[in-house]
Amino acid sequence: MIDLRSDTVTRPTAAMRAAMAAAEVGDDVFGEDPTVNLLEERVAALFGKEAGLFCPSGTMTNQIAVNIHTRPGDEVLCEEGAHIYRYEGGGVMANSGCSVKFLTHDRGRFTAAAIRGAFSDPMNPHLARTRLVNIENTSNRGGGAFWDLEEVWRIRAVCDELGLTLHMDGARIFNAIVATGTTAEAWGAPFETISICLSKGLGAPVGSVLVGSKERIHHARRIRKRFGGGMRQVGILAAAGLHAVDHHVERLAVDHKHARELGAVLSRLPYVAQVVPVDTNIVVSTLHDPTELDPLLTHLASNDIRAMAFGPGMMRMVTHLDVDAAAIERTCDALASFHG
Numbered sequence: 497m498i499d500l501r502s503d504t505v506t507r508p509t510a511a512m513r514a515a516m517a518a519a520e521v522g523d524d525v526f527g528e529d530p531t532v533n534l535l536e537e538r539v540a541a542l543f544g545k546e547a548g549l550f551c552p553s554g555t556m557t558n559q560i561a562v563n564i565h566t567r568p569g570d571e572v573l574c575e576e577g578a579h580i581y582r583y584e585g586g587g588v589m590a591n592s593g594c595s596v597k598f599l600t601h602d603r604g605r606f607t608a609a610a611i612r613g614a615f616s617d618p619m620n621p622h623l624a625r626t627r628l629v630n631i632e633n634t635s636n637r638g639g640g641a642f643w644d645l646e647e648v649w650r651i652r653a654v655c656d657e658l659g660l661t662l663h664m665d666g667a668r669i670f671n672a673i674v675a676t677g678t679t680a681e682a683w684g685a686p687f688e689t690i691s692i693c694l695s696k697g698l699g700a701p702v703g704s705v706l707v708g709s710k711e712r713i714h715h716a717r718r719i720r721k722r723f724g725g726g727m728r729q730v731g732i733l734a735a736a737g738l739h740a741v742d743h744h745v746e747r748l749a750v751d752h753k754h755a756r757e758l759g760a761v762l763s764r765l766p767y768v769a770q771v772v773p774v775d776t777n778i779v780v781s782t783l784h785d786p787t788e789l790d791p792l793l794t795h796l797a798s799n800d801i802r803a804m805a806f807g808p809g810m811m812r813m814v815t816h817l818d819v820d821a822a823a824i825e826r827t828c829d830a831l832a833s834f835h836g
């Protein structure tokens with residue numbers, strides 16, 4: 497089975513399982529799990545931040561970030577496809593009592609000018625207090641688009657001017673780092689907090705890390721407890737994350753190459769109307785006839801290939817470390833044989 501629905505479907509490698517089995521553990525709610533502590537320090541240091549917090553999911557790291565940066569009644573700025581808004585069960589509203597205002601965007605990326613335009617005048621008592629800006633890098637609904645660091649710095653400047661906090665949903669930040677040849681530290685600098693997923697393309701079974709200042713992460717630790725995310729001997733899971741950070745970052749370039757190959761084949765198929773430019777490991781295509789999506793997915797499934805519906809007539813394929821060159825070739829053949 498070739499599973500291209502998501503990069504969350506990866507299974508831990510034998511080496512990762514060995515690292516997990518050998519992990520030193522302790523009670524992490526007491527701060528006594530040495531492997532968790534090491535992972536938190538390692539990831540924070542990579543991004544040039546003081547502290548990190550290991551959480552069960554990227555949803556939790558994002559939701560904790562929203563919670564520590566806002567008060568009920570505040571407003572969060574993001575784009576309409578943002579994971580924090582669209583795919584986290586209404587958490588921004590339910591967990592933190594915030595409203596959301598959408599920014600116009602290009603494949604998930606907006607500008608400093610858009611933030612200035614959306615900012616609510618704090619002197620006007622009718623309006624919610626604009627408080628937080630969320631950047632998703634890479635952008636999932638944007639087809640894996642990565643951000644331009646210079647625009648992020650322009651956004652940082654506007655946030656400073658308007659008193660806003662800047663959070664990055666960096667579920668796939670390592671894909672952006674590898675694709676752009678930048679460093680994690682360069683991406684850490686403009687943000688108050690960053691959420692980093694270990695369970696996407698990095699291939700760990702569980703876990704995300706929130707990084708930021710000591711003070712913010714101290715606050716975040718209490719909110720993690722409140723949200724039920726305080727875990728005990730989870731060095732076993734943190735060991736998988738450490739292994740992923742040590743061994744599965746550079747190889748993301750292979751996923752990107754595979755995604756480009758899929759994109760190139762899709763763009764030549766007569767039944768495909770459009771392929772979103774492939775920047776990283778996500779390939780989003782739109783069919784001429786939306787009613788052909790289900791038959792296409794069924795055709796792929798009959799070839800032991802799974803892809804995901806991503807909107808009317810839209811299909812998402814995501815490459816990851818459990819998809820090798822032979823699997824890409826088989827997928828390209830199956831795509832070509834639809835209506836063939």
Ligand SMILES: *Cc1c(COP(=O)(O)O)cnc(C)c1O
Binds near residue numbers: 665
């Ligand atoms: C996967 C993902 C998350 C976190 O999802 P979890 O399944 O809760 O770990 C956050 N943001 C984006 C953009 C994602 O793709």
